[in-house]
Amino acid sequence: MSERQHNLIVPSHIACVMDGNGRWAKERGLKRTDGHLEGEEALHRVVQAANDLGVEWLTVYAFSTENWKRPPSEVAFLMKLVDESVLLKRRDELHEKNVRVKVIGRRDWRVPRKVLKRIDETVELTKDNTGMTLTIAFNYGSQAELVDAVRKIIDSGVQASDVDEKRISANLYDAAIPDVDLWIRTSGEYRLSNFMTWQASYAEMVFLDTYWPDMDKGQLEDAIEEFSRRHRRFGGL
Ligand code: FPP
Numbered sequence: 001m002s003e004r005q006h007n008l009i010v011p012s013h014i015a016c017v018m019d020g021n022g023r024w025a026k027e028r029g030l031k032r033t034d035g036h037l038e039g040e041e042a043l044h045r046v047v048q049a050a051n052d053l054g055v056e057w058l059t060v061y062a063f064s065t066e067n068w069k070r071p072p073s074e075v076a077f078l079m080k081l082v083d084e085s086v087l088l089k090r091r092d093e094l095h096e097k098n099v100r101v102k103v104i105g106r107r108d109w110r111v112p113r114k115v116l117k118r119i120d121e122t123v124e125l126t127k128d129n130t131g132m133t134l135t136i137a138f139n140y141g142s143q144a145e146l147v148d149a150v151r152k153i154i155d156s157g158v159q160a161s162d163v164d165e166k167r168i169s170a171n172l173y174d175a176a177i178p179d180v181d182l183w184i185r186t187s188g189e190y191r192l193s194n195f196m197t198w199q200a201s202y203a204e205m206v207f208l209d210t211y212w213p214d215m216d217k218g219q220l221e222d223a224i225e226e227f228s229r230r231h232r233r234f235g236g237l
Helices: 021-027 032-053 072-089 091-096 113-126 142-155 165-170 217-229
Strands: 013-017 057-064 100-104 133-140 182-185 204-207
Touching: 021 032, 032 057, 032 072, 032 217, 057 072, 072 091, 072 113, 072 133, 091 113, 100 113, 133 142, 142 165, 182 217, 204 217
Parallel strands: 013 057, 013 182, 057 133, 100 133, 182 204
Antiparallel strands: none
16 A cells, blocks of 8 residues: 555545546547547546545446436437446456446436346346445436435325435435545536535535546545545534
């Protein structure tokens, strides 16, 4: 372990908005989709790095409920990328590394059946792994997640007076996923973009100027170093 790694307080749960693929590509005169391809490589690097550093939970924003507004060709590219690269090409390696894969988001009609099937296979293959949990937020939005949670609670016949924070947390897409400790956004933008807002209520936020395709272990360590310097009070003193 390097001197630097020795001084890091490694957060248990890191959530990442992987932003800047399009701008990375534009700066190089490439297509936006080339940026997503490089972004997939970066995701793979970050997963390895987080796993090596001992992060227990890593949640990444792969496709939002708002991303359907993008041109159909880009949407189709992202669907194919998550299917063939993230869920198929990488899954044996993830499994070998003892990484458990989870997927959160709406399973609506817009997500191709083939992708839903691959999600189920990958989750099933890795479900008993005991290493890091990689959660892919796919067709995900925090507002939709809260709406879906409230619908489930109402359907279960719970009295309004019995609805509290615990009950809402228990009805999110995956109740086992803990609150976020470190919430990272790349690309120099400062927005929440509807990502894990309930779970990140007490997260430390770190914004990196790096475009996502340039993310590597060093950049992840920079964010964790920043996290290590913060004093978390959770509303107390
Ligand atoms: C945001 O960059 C990125 C996305 C909407 C997709 C994230 C996808 C990856 C990191 C590649 C891995 C693929 C999947 C599907 C897991 P942007 O396109 O908004 O970039 P810009 O803000 O510079 O235009």
